[in-house]
Amino acid sequence: MKNVFKSQLCLLRQKMSLSQDALAQKLYVSRQSVSKWEHGDAEPDIDKLISLAEILAVDLNFLLSGQQSNEELIIRLQNISKKFKKTVLKDINLSVYGRDRIALLGANGSGKTTIINTIVGLVKPDGGRVRRFFNSSDDLSVMSQENVLIESLKVREHVMLSAQIQRQYSPIFVTEMIKKFNLNEQAQVIISQLSGGQRRRLALLISLLKPSKLLILDEPTVGMDLESIDFFWHYLDHVGGSVITITHDFNQIDKYFTRVILLKNGVIDKDVSVAAIHANNQTIEQWYRISNQEVG
Numbered sequence: 001m002k003n004v005f006k007s008q009l010c011l012l013r014q015k016m017s018l019s020q021d022a023l024a025q026k027l028y029v030s031r032q033s034v035s036k037w038e039h040g041d042a043e044p045d046i047d048k049l050i051s052l053a054e055i056l057a058v059d060l061n062f063l064l065s066g067q068q069s070n071e072e073l074i075i076r077l078q079n080i081s082k083k084f085k086k087t088v089l090k091d092i093n094l095s096v097y098g099r100d101r102i103a104l105l106g107a108n109g110s111g112k113t114t115i116i117n118t119i120v121g122l123v124k125p126d127g128g129r130v131r132r133f134f135n136s137s138d139d140l141s142v143m144s145q146e147n148v149l150i151e152s153l154k155v156r157e158h159v160m161l162s163a164q165i166q167r168q169y170s171p172i173f174v175t176e177m178i179k180k181f182n183l184n185e186q187a188q189v190i191i192s193q194l195s196g197g198q199r200r201r202l203a204l205l206i207s208l209l210k211p212s213k214l215l216i217l218d219e220p221t222v223g224m225d226l227e228s229i230d231f232f233w234h235y236l237d238h239v240g241g242s243v244i245t246i247t248h249d250f251n252q253i254d255k256y257f258t259r260v261i262l263l264k265n266g267v268i269d270k271d272v273s274v275a276a277i278h279a280n281n282q283t284i285e286q287w288y289r290i291s292n293q294e295v296g
């Protein structure tokens with residue numbers, strides 16, 4: 001809890017373009033106190049926590065845990081069907097809640113990207129209903145498989161531009177994110193000159209600039225080196241909201257996800273909590289290999 005609080009505080013403060021000094025003045029405490037909270041060396045008392053939540057315009061639970069309410073329904077897919085040349089989705093029913101960390105699994109061509117595109121609104125289903133309980137322009141972040149980067153911009157220029165579009169203006173926050181995503185040395189490099197892994201890190205950084213109720217990632221870590229992969233999943237663990245990811249990064253699902261969904265023959269064949277799989281003494285990879293071989 002403490003670890004999440006210190007990073008939340010730092011992130012939210014920077015997003016509001018507040019220096020430690022400015023925040024300290026608003027709270028009638030010393031700058032050193034704020035610095036200690038952000039380093040995890042001390043914690044504010046409850047009165048200061050409540051004031052902090054007010055100043056940072058978030059609810060207390062989000063400030064402390066980085067988590068939205070578990071029970072908040074984010075999206076519901078009801079009886080979704082979709083046919084291209086052949087039927088891809090037959091009858092998809094899926095509800096996603098506030099803190100779900102969902103790994104969407106299935107063989108190549110099983111329809112994972114089609115489900116995601118249906119959620120985002122890029123694919124119109126032939127049948128069924130999509131009910132979104134969030135504001136698509138403010139509460140949804142997507143990082144698709146294709147890179148949608150502007151090749152002629154420099155890294156920092158692109159991040160600043162995206163931050164402005166997403167109304168996260170703070171230059172301090174932008175600098176911090178570029179550092180965190182290990183792109184400091186490339187800040188002034190033109191995007192067309194980046195390596196595949198660097199482009200991936202940049203695309204992820206951009207999709208994480210604003211807090212969202214639903215974050216959608218399609219194979220986010222493909223082409224990244226191991227260090228970046230570890231950093232990314234760890235970082236994502238501290239981000240609020242629900243996440244749906246297409247990934248076959250099984251070790252990371254074991255560590256950071258709450259729910260796995262297996263798509264087979266156009267339907268959701270399995271929708272299971274990671275905890276239940278672990279309670280059955282299986283890793284996600286073992287579970288997936290067995291489940292994916294079963295006749296659907």
Ligand SMILES: Nc1ncnc2c1ncn2[C@@H]1O[C@H](COP(=O)(O)OP(=O)(O)OP(=O)(O)O)[C@@H](O)[C@H]1O
Nearest residue numbers: 084085088106107108109110111112113114115246
């Ligand atoms: N726009 C489209 N037009 C025609 N066919 C499509 C379209 N989008 C997807 N398909 C087909 O639908 C099927 C499912 O594709 P989809 O990309 O959703 O699968 P996937 O599970 O994400 O696959 P992969 O793991 O290979 O990325 C495939 O047979 C694909 O060729």
